[in-house]
Amino acid sequence: MPAVQETVDQVRRIDVDQYKYGFETKIESEKAPKGLSEDIVRFISSKKDEPAWMLEWRLEAYRRWLTMREPTWARVDYPKIDYQDYYYYSAPKRKPTLKSLDEVDPEILETYKKLGIPLREQEILAGVVREDGSTPSRVAVDAVFDSVSVATTFKEELKKAGVIFMPISEAIREHPDLVKKYLGSVVPVTDNFFATLNSAVFSDGSFVYVPPGVRCPMELSTYFRINERNTGQFERTLIIADKGSYVSYLEGCTAPMRDENQLHAAVVELIAHDDAEIKYSTVQNWYPGDAEGKGGIYNFVTKRGDCRGARSKISWTQVETGSAITWKYPSCILRGDNSRGEFYSIAISNGRQQVDSGTKMIHLGKNTTSRIISKGIAAGRSQNTYRGLVTAHRKASGARNFTNCDSLLVGDKCGAHTVPYLEAKNSSAVFEHEATTSKISEEMLFYCRQRGLSAEEATALVVNGFVRDVLQQLPMEFAVEAQKLISISLEGSVG
Amino acid sequence: MSLLEIKNLHVEIDGKKILNGLSLNVEKGQVAAIMGPNGSGKSTLAYVLAGKEDYDVTEGDILFDGESILDMDPDVRAAKGLFLAFQYPIEIPGVATMNFLRTALNAQRKARGEGELSTPEFLKRVREAAAKLDIDPEMLKRSVNVGFSGGEKKRAEVLQMTMFEPRLAILDETDSGLDIDALKIAADGVNRLRSPERSFLVITHYQRLLDHIVPDVVHVLSKGRIVRTGGKELALELEARGYAEYQDEAA
Ligand SMILES: Nc1ncnc2c1ncn2[C@@H]1O[C@H](COP(=O)(O)OP(=O)(O)OP(=O)(O)O)[C@@H](O)[C@H]1O
Numbered sequence: 001m002p003a004v005q006e007t008v009d010q011v012r013r014i015d016v017d018q019y020k021y022g023f024e025t026k027i028e029s030e031k032a033p034k035g036l037s038e039d040i041v042r043f044i045s046s047k048k049d050e051p052a053w054m055l056e057w058r059l060e061a062y063r064r065w066l067t068m069r070e071p072t073w074a075r076v077d078y079p080k081i082d083y084q085d086y087y088y089y090s091a092p093k094r095k096p097t098l099k100s101l102d103e104v105d106p107e108i109l110e111t112y113k114k115l116g117i118p119l120r121e122q123e124i125l126a127g128v129v130r131e132d133g134s135t136p137s138r139v140a141v142d143a144v145f146d147s148v149s150v151a152t153t154f155k156e157e158l159k160k161a162g163v164i165f166m167p168i169s170e171a172i173r174e175h176p177d178l179v180k181k182y183l184g185s186v187v188p189v190t191d192n193f194f195a196t197l198n199s200a201v202f203s204d205g206s207f208v209y210v211p212p213g214v215r216c217p218m219e220l221s222t223y224f225r226i227n228e229r230n231t232g233q234f235e236r237t238l239i240i241a242d243k244g245s246y247v248s249y250l251e252g253c254t255a256p257m258r259d260e261n262q263l264h265a266a267v268v269e270l271i272a273h274d275d276a277e278i279k280y281s282t283v284q285n286w287y288p289g290d291a292e293g294k295g296g297i298y299n300f301v302t303k304r305g306d307c308r309g310a311r312s313k314i315s316w317t318q319v320e321t322g323s324a325i326t327w328k329y330p331s332c333i334l335r336g337d338n339s340r341g342e343f344y345s346i347a348i349s350n351g352r353q354q355v356d357s358g359t360k361m362i363h364l365g366k367n368t369t370s371r372i373i374s375k376g377i378a379a380g381r382s383q384n385t386y387r388g389l390v391t392a393h394r395k396a397s398g399a400r401n402f403t404n405c406d407s408l409l410v411g412d413k414c415g416a417h418t419v420p421y422l423e424a425k426n427s428s429a430v431f432e433h434e435a436t437t438s439k440i441s442e443e444m445l446f447y448c449r450q451r452g453l454s455a456e457e458a459t460a461l462v463v464n465g466f467v468r469d470v471l472q473q474l475p476m477e478f479a480v481e482a483q484k485l486i487s488i489s490l491e492g493s494v495g
Numbered sequence: 496m497s498l499l500e501i502k503n504l505h506v507e508i509d510g511k512k513i514l515n516g517l518s519l520n521v522e523k524g525q526v527a528a529i530m531g532p533n534g535s536g537k538s539t540l541a542y543v544l545a546g547k548e549d550y551d552v553t554e555g556d557i558l559f560d561g562e563s564i565l566d567m568d569p570d571v572r573a574a575k576g577l578f579l580a581f582q583y584p585i586e587i588p589g590v591a592t593m594n595f596l597r598t599a600l601n602a603q604r605k606a607r608g609e610g611e612l613s614t615p616e617f618l619k620r621v622r623e624a625a626a627k628l629d630i631d632p633e634m635l636k637r638s639v640n641v642g643f644s645g646g647e648k649k650r651a652e653v654l655q656m657t658m659f660e661p662r663l664a665i666l667d668e669t670d671s672g673l674d675i676d677a678l679k680i681a682a683d684g685v686n687r688l689r690s691p692e693r694s695f696l697v698i699t700h701y702q703r704l705l706d707h708i709v710p711d712v713v714h715v716l717s718k719g720r721i722v723r724t725g726g727k728e729l730a731l732e733l734e735a736r737g738y739a740e741y742q743d744e745a746a
């Protein structure tokens with residue numbers, strides 16, 4: 001049997017056991033009644049002690065949503081979602097606002113510990129020294145459990161630098177002017193079906209504001225965890241980098257294994273003013289469902305960055321390994337002259353996963369540049385589509401884009417597709433597009449195996465090489481994590 | 496007991512018979528040369544020994560250290576100490592040579608129940624080995640074999656062999672593509688590894704390699720079987736007379 005065939009078989013045998021984050025946390029939770037209505041929207045808003053303007057904003061979104069239709073253009077196929085069959089609010093019982101970590105339910109702390117996410121600042125500060133002599137870099141973490149943020153670390157130190165990093169629910173109360181000014185300014189309430197739904201019912205997420213000229217002293221990161229059954233997660237993240245500031249932000253996500261599909265519809269808005277830079281990285285590892293496609297997260301996400309100021313820069317880096325359905329197009333609006341947008345993506349699909357992901361680069365300002373590097377890896381019976389749009393507005397003279405989309409097929413039951421749209425309304429725009437599709441080579445695998453690597457290790461090594469350009473874009477700590485994740489998601493039962 | 500015993504090996508690919516009752520023993524510490532015309536099955540033999548899966552072994556057996564390895568995966572054979580320097584080394588884009596060496600070495604060590612090498616110890620070994628083979632350490636940062644010249648690829652194979660310290664090294668035309676100086680460097684690399692515990696199967700077309708790596712025994716492979724075995728002077732004879740007589744004999 002040729003090596004590649006064996007690899008394929010092993011990958012095909014992947015089952016739920018491969019998902020290492022599938023455990024459930026047994027805690028009591030407080031939920032809103034099932035289903036969606038104006039009352040539920042009011043319930044969520046009141047749970048969060050929101051001011052009246054916020055409630056109005058939500059209600060407007062909700063009414064708008066009722067008139068909208070779920071989009072069907074993506075290359076994904078799933079049974080009709082009954083939006084009345086979900087819980088829209090679930091919070092661990094106990095006070096949602098916590099003074100210290102000691103008030104957090106130990107079960108939840110245990111959960112994050114199992115996930116390998118350090119919430120205790122003192123542990124990080126104690127400086128655990130690793131075998132290779134390095135100390136873990138300090139990362140400020142906001143942890144969101146179902147609908148609420150349970151802990152944010154390093155608050156004090158960030159405050160000293162003038163950086164605001166807190167759950168968005170808190171920001172709405174504490175920094176209403178900032179939130180009012182920016183919320184919905186990149187992804188309007190009416191943007192699309194899922195974003196509008198999110199606007200009505202979003203529960204928590206992170207808020208970041210970096211004042212002018214400040215380089216955020218550490219990586220910021222949020223870990224999202226869906227725990228409750230039949231619960232939708234609708235997080236909302238808003239990041240503002242004021243003039244000449246810099247921030248690097250990372251989000252990670254996991255969920256327990258469940259037979260039914262869980263809904264996740266997030267909205268992320270980024271705003272970069274003159275000379276500011278935002279680096280946003282995602283390691284998405286929601287439960288992908290079992291080998292037959294049972295269960296898994298439906299991930300419908302709207303992520304958009306606005307390079308509002310001149311010479312601003314936004315880069316999206318994503319490592320997508322989870323979710324049953326992925327519908328996600330992190331985009332950049334290049335409004336400021338000489339602004340720059342980047343999109344680096346690794347999307348791995350296995351089993352019955354369906355990924356439709358890509359980016360939009362919208363060139364509005366002069367001499368704006370964008371760069372897209374997408375690496376899709378399809379294994380098992382999965383379908384993996386890159387969908388990208390690059391447009392240059394009439395006034396966007398000197399717009400430049402470089403796109404490179406490579407797809408790698410592991411086996412012959414999967415599919416990789418590339419759907420690029422290019423629109424240049426300005427004749428000086430220069431768009432370059434490269435795309436390749438290849439199969440993992442049997443010769444390469446044999447060479448690796450002759451040197452001592454198992455079929456799985458060989459596949460992972462070759463895939464890691466294939467995605468290296470993108471991995472290099474991740475902050476060091478997370479690159480290592482992502483590399484492991486890639487191996488895990490390609491793992492078959494050892495045999 | 497011989498380290499390697501190949502008994503009456505019959506091998507086909509896509510129904511085409513390539514090895515035809517090949518028998519051969521390699522003793523511990525022995526350097527055996529294999530020579531033979533193009534297409535006689537030398538690389539096929541090397542691949543089958545290493546466990547490449549497209550080949551059907553229809554008859555016969557291969558014993559390594561007295562144990563049949565036919566059912567073993569290539570990585571299991573590698574961990575047991577079988578190394579193949581490829582006639583055409585494979586490129587792996589995006590995987591730094593250094594990283595590859597380390598990953599592979601640790602995988603082998605793990606399979607043998609040995610601990611991982613520490614980073615300093617590993618680096619020390621690679622640097623030493625690279626220096627002796629006149630390999631620029633900068634080259635090790637580049638992707639495995641990608642953009643390497645023909646000679647660089649072959650030297651990189653010898654470097655891997657040096658790092659892995661195999662018990663049986665099969666060198667498939669490691670001399671081809673090497674200039675005269677590089678040939679000497681690579682041959683010295685092999686000679687440094689010669690020991691009573693380590694055996695070599697050196698596949699080559701040219702006497703000049705055997706001037707540097709002096710074999711204990713020379714086998715002639717023709718049409719899928721060993722047709723003659725002799726001492727090192729047999730290589731000289733072949734160089735003078737060619738293979739014509741053996742091709743008739745085998746037919
Ligand atoms: N995958 C394959 N499919 C069909 N025939 C093959 C395949 N691989 C090898 N062969 C054939 O098997 C025979 C032996 O090939 P092999 O590569 O072992 O020869 P060799 O002795 O190494 O030759 P050279 O000296 O040219 O390297 C050749 O006729 C070759 O065409």
Ligand SMILES: [Mg+2]
Nearest residue numbers: 537538539582
């Ligand atoms: Mg050959």
